[in-house]
Amino acid sequence: MSALAVQAGADPRRSSAWIACPRCGQVQALRQACTQVCETCGSELERRTGRSLDAALALSAAAFLFLLPANLEPFLTTSALGAVRTSRLASGPAELWREGWPVLGLLVGLTLIVAPILRLGLLTAVLAAVRLRLRGRWIGPVFRWSNSLQPWAMADVALVGLWIAYTRLSATVPTQLGLGGVCLVAAGVLTLFVRATLNPSDVWRRIRRQAPVDPARAILACDACGYLAPQRSASRPCPRCGQRLHARKPGAARRAAAFTLAGLLLYAPANLFPMATIPINLQPSTYTVLAGVRNLFAAGLYGLGLLVLTASFAVPLLKLGALGWFLAALARGGGAAPILKTRLFGVVEEIGRWSMVDPLVIALFVPVMQFNAQLYGRAGPAASAFSAVVVMTMVATRTFDPRHLWDTARRLR
């Protein structure tokens, strides 16, 4: 197994000041820069501008606090013909479950309720511990869990979903954003700020200092925390975060291929079947992903239409296409354009979760649109398939190891 590529001429004296690029595997010296980018692939390794442990802790605690009333207080309230429907955040998953879409219900419950609470709760605990200079073996693993929950905690995605759901609801019936909704908006916005102020590399360093390593020899980098360890530590837990150490993610290509294929298969029903039934002009109307976009355009909501078109149609297509390309390149041994591929991977990794907007819209919309045989909202078969596509591509992206692309490229060079 090949070790990490080591930058030629690295200074072995500053043995602790090394960093391995998670995208291409290049080990390079840690520099005192506002933003350090990988010398090989151009990925951002660490951004220090505007980052602050205090700010991240403060905002994370605030977001976590806001999540409590967001889950307990009334979320949305609609009224039509004298009837009032009030939802809570949990009403969406519950309603979807009851209507016979358990997978969708569970997924929405996970991304909207469980994951944000866990992610922010654990993050706040870790940051507080680091800030108070506490020591404990738990901090590393907990921070790792918190980080791996980050893509699944979709309070920020729910912001966009809430905006779309609110726009659609208020086009049909008088709609009021409840206290819970306001708190979710606050939590969502704060979540974005937490991401903006948090420097995970800094936190990792504070949790446990990098032990001296010799970059001239083969070393491993932890997938979760970037800790550098000698080759002999392979298959042992990372001393900092507890993640098992590997040179490359195990079975990366095969797993990613399986999930991508599953996503590709589900992409067909996701686009062919109706996404949901919602009342348009007081008529129950069933729409597919593209028809929903057409409806938004017809209603003059161009910005919203473009957003849904991007998030629900273009992004999944892009993700599937990109992953397909990477996997095909690995299978054929093609090493062309590694930088472009790495950039594309970064984009796919970052935007993948935003495709959950449409299922979240349905989950927020349905519980408050239950009036009578004309005025109701219901999830369609495509909603489950669609969210499954999103999950499959997200998992595929996470199991995929872009360093393989570089291995191929380096072999060919």
Added chain:
Amino acid sequence: MTGPDDATLPGRRGPWRDRWPGLVWAAPLAALAVVTYLGIQALAQQGVDVVVTFNSAHGARAGDTPVLYKGVRIGRVTKIEISRDARHVDMTLRLVPRTRDALREGAKFWVIGAEPSLTDLSSLEAVVSGVSIGAAPGTGAPRRRFVGLDAQPPVPPDELGSAYFLDGPGLGGARVGAGLYYRGLDVGRVTHVTLAEPAGFRLTVFVRSPFDRLVKPDTRFFAAQGLDVGLTRSGLGARLGPGNTVLAGGVEFETPLEAQGEPQSASGATFHFYGQRDDAELGPVGPEVIYRARLPDGGGSLQPGAVVTLHDFPIGRVLSRELSVDEDRGVATASVRVAIAPERLGLVDRVEGGEALSPADWRRRTDRVLDQLVRKGYRLQLAQTPPVLGPQGLALLRMDGPPAADRVGAGWLATAPAPSLSSLVARADAVLRGAQAVPLADIGRNLRDLTARLNGLAGSPEVASSLAHLNATLVSLDRITSDVAPKAGPLAAKLTEAAAQLEQAAAAAKRALGGPGAPQDANLPDTLRQLNATARSLRTLADDLDRHPEAVIRGKPPSP
């Protein structure tokens, strides 16, 4: 234990160190304040939980169905589950803290809109918005468990007013929740309907204060007629009942003029419930004396309940009709049993020796009165008011010719002999001669032509002139019928009806065609169909008269 090596922590040095001042801690503090405030508020407004047992949830939804008191939302249903005995439904209601004092023995809860009913139009709202729970406070000992009513109490539990009982043979369309009307004003509700011995109903009605002052001992309650269509002396007439009695039925009451000064009846008083206004206006029937009478011509389509009249005043009713064949002579005789109400004949319940008249006394006195009438030549015979079209009944009519030696005895009333057919035909001929002068066939053809033209012209500017033409036809038809009227009453009545129908059709046509901005396509086909139908019926009438002149008197012959 060593702290992190500052040299390896770029974030601890340099110009970005103080980018985020301590002000950022305002965010969690604000969040904490908000959360604390919301928590305290939630605790303060915790509310009171009560459990109400219903027979059925009726579509109530946990977390959604509101609890209303006097139209104010005082809580909501938080939990619905099957009761322990698995036969009822336990609903947990969370009510606002202010209701704490009213949650006592006697508090009532009911489902609003469980069965959408036309008697309570507000319940129809529930079809759209789902059911809600109604509540009314109690006064007894504090409680947290109640038994709910399945239907809304017809009268709000704390409404002021009086309840009365109405006994009658039938309901006449009244049902629980139906309105109670005084001269068209909604003043109360029917709250209960129960079976009463021997074969009638007892209605409980509630009259809201202050209208219960209108109920006097002599007040008469009767079933409200939703839609009253009938032939009156002035032609075809229709009257719409008060409120939504057309849909839901109802009860009306009226106090005779001479009884207006009486004091209010106490709550709980019992009244007779009359089937219709006419009966109520005549007042109580009083005792009845049964008579029998032979019907020489079989009695036509006489129905039990048909009215017996004297000088057009009802004096009794037909009880039953029976047929008997004489074993020896082979003669079939139809007879009727009639009940004559002596009080309607002006006999008053004279108290002799402080006691009410016994049935035997009543029979003796009624016998005497009727005997006098028979001697004067009055005989019972079939009658129809209005003629030809009205319901069949019996009338005591004075016959021409010498009074026969008939007597009233042994409960038999004398009847007139059957009229001979020849005299009937002679009369029919006379009528027909008049009728034939009427160009009925021409009128029918005219109307048909007209509708054909209307069909062609629909929507064109010439429609207006066509309508003028139609009006002219109607005017002439009216004139003709008024000419014929003295000669042939029944025919005139029927033609009047036809003319009225035509007039309606014309009015509708005018609305549909002539009105400014009227939707031309919506009503027109219907109107034209009406006109056509009217024309056809006029023509049929004319044809019928042509072929069966005697039909005017004897009714339509059976189809061959």
